[in-house]
Amino acid sequence: MKYVDEYRSPEIAAQLSAEIAALADGGHHKIMEICGGHTHTIYRHGIEDHLPDGIELVHGPGCPVCVMPMGRIDDAIAIAEQPDVIMTSFGDMLRVPGGRGSFLDAKAAGCDIRMVYSPLDALKVARNNPDKRVVFTAIGFETTAPSTAATLLRAAAEGLENFAVFCNHVLVCPAVQAILDAPGQDLDGFLGPGHVSTVIGAAPYEFVARDYGKPLVVSGFEPLDILESIYRLLQQRVEGRAEVENQYTRVVPWEGNTRALEVIDRTMVPRDAFEWRGLGTIPDSALGLREEFAAFDAERLFDLPGAVVEDPRECQCDEVLTGQIKPWECGVFGTACTPETPIGTCMVSSEGACAAYYQYGRFNRAAATAGAGA
């Protein structure tokens, strides 16, 4: 396919792969890809097969459903259980387990829960069902926040009275900082998220290089993007530099998308603190609706349990999300916790580190061996 195949050339991959191996020079380099989309690309295209053994990719916290704490899922289901409510959200959210089941379970028990592709579709549902209260459970980093913001602005302009947003938007930089501050953290560099950076730009990551001395390369989502970004990270390491670089210049402007940032600012404000699954409570790490949009704020319109639900004791999502362990090192990986019976959120979304590893990666070495013999 045009404009895609160019970024998937096996010939260029082989060249880059050789150059990466030369730069790595047998050493160990622990690199975190922050974004779940990158995790997905890495597995989907088998990128690890192009990397020398010493390069360890650690899957970070950038899967928005994976960082949703169980208590927030329970809150969303509590809203869905109210009379005359139609709950809408992205498909990824449907199977995420809360303390008492998932959206899919709530739907089977009688709640009206619908999957939408965009918050604007939720607005359409609201227009078509004037006698119902339509709530959109908003999730995601700064990537999806602008579309929620634009939807709020449109709902306000139309004077819709039966539409609300349950806002769970989170911010990427505080999460990265929390990982950098975690005890025992030994990462050598970061692949910076691509989609988030189309909105916020590359500049906000400068603290990673300046304050923590770690290189970060904002990367695109095609397999060659990722290889090139890894190459550039190693180059920085070899040259003793720690800088923020932008590999994804075809989409990411250094200063971000000012229009998108402006609509976020018009509708949302940072919360004092927000609970992240696996990372705990992080100050200034999430967005809530501005006072002016109180009429659309599900948190103000509905009575929420708001309980903090402890993760199951056997779940090690927190250690996976912070890169302390690999998915397979979790005690319940693949046995008690599988994509069909997820205990932790990392096993739910295809962008979750554990689900991606379970679905695509769990036989990589054997695959390489068997493939060679076939």
Next chain:
Amino acid sequence: MSAAQPEEGTGQRSAAEREQEVLDRAERARRRAPKVREERITLAHGAGGRSSHALTEAVFLAAFSNPALDALEDQALLAVGGERLAFTTDSFVVSPLFFPGGSIGDLAVNGTVNDLAVSGAEPRFLSAGFIIEEGLAVADLERIVADMRAAAAAAGVTIVTGDTKVVERGKGDGCYINTSGVGVLSRPVELGARFARPGDAVLVSGPIGEHGITILLSRGDLDIESDIESDTAPLHELTAAVLDAADGVRCMRDATRGGVATVLNEIAGAADVGIHLTEGALPLRPDVVGACEVLGIDPLYVACEGRMVVVVDGAQADAALAALQALPAGVQASRIGTVAADPAGMVLLETTFGGNRVVDVLVGDPLPRIC
């Protein structure tokens, strides 16, 4: 600590060994008899992936178990008098009822015809049961029935019995159809997923994913325009041509719900073999690839309604492929992979990018109600 380098010669297991141990344990867990853990049926139970398998095995097979059913093929093979019969049933709940390239009527006939044909049988007779929602336009019902008549004529089957029920408005989705079918197996063949063996070739009869993407786009939830049409079609001519050309056919399956990936996983599991696919050999329309890229869907999991997977002795792969390609419906047939001994029970894909990955069974389906 996980980041520790593998110890050498200390008796301590290396990280790679421990990883493999966990993977083996996960693989054993994956193969255990599935359980239905949910208290209620969810949409995932109907999606054709792992939850559907759990439901089939833990609830239906547990209650009805018998040799004909336990094979878990798309049809039961029955010996009646001196004849070998193939018998199957399928229900159709697609929404919308009409879509580019066909309607629920086409699916209801072709789906059952194909479940018979892939056993090597010649499809003969169909039943048709209609569950109609109060309020359905008679003109729509007539259109559906006309499509069924045309599809039956094209497949050489006769609809010989039927039933009609009408349910209250809101209790159905316009119209649901169940069809059952009987075919005669006059060829001396015994096909089944369990017969796949190392050295076999894997073929697919045409471009994949068109039906599922058509349905998704025709719901109008996404503002994507395209001229992709459903691939709904009878497969009986293709199955006959393959069987005429090669006596080493192990099994044929139509790749409906869950797509080619699901069918291949069923074959890999039933025969305890590994299936190695080559991404570059998958026949795909560029607009299907485009829609899948935009939507984040893997076309390997997208339903077809007129495509089949054929596993055939590797030595006869070229003959079988030529037989498919000689027919209009099989022009774009392709050899997409090979059967190997390892890794048993798994499907692997060599990506065009030069990597490898597992093609696993889906848990749920991103595209509900596609047939």
